[in-house]
Amino acid sequence: MSAVGVLIFVAILGAVICAKVRASGGAVAFSLLALVLFIATPAGQGLPEAISTFMNAVDGAATPALTSEPLEAGR
Numbered sequence: 001m002s003a004v005g006v007l008i009f010v011a012i013l014g015a016v017i018c019a020k021v022r023a024s025g026g027a028v029a030f031s032l033l034a035l036v037l038f039i040a041t042p043a044g045q046g047l048p049e050a051i052s053t054f055m056n057a058v059d060g061a062a063t064p065a066l067t068s069e070p071l072e073a074g075r
Contacts, residue, residue: 008037 011034018026038044 004037004041008034008041011037 011030015027015030015034018024018030039047
């Protein structure tokens with residue numbers, strides 16, 4: 001499993017190098033690779049569920065504000 005850590009480090013290093021030379025496509029590709037490798041580790045397996053929970057909380061908070069009728073002044 002330690003080899004995954006080295007691969008994640010190399011992917012992040014590749015993203016930084018691509019960002020320095022202004023190769024945005026390469027930086028995005030290396031960043032996505034690092035993210036996929038991180039999710040494959042035991043420490044990162046909870047990340048998709050955490051993001052889903054966060055997005056559901058944001059949706060639950062934003063939906064009433066976006067769908068309710070505006071209040072009139074004086075109510």
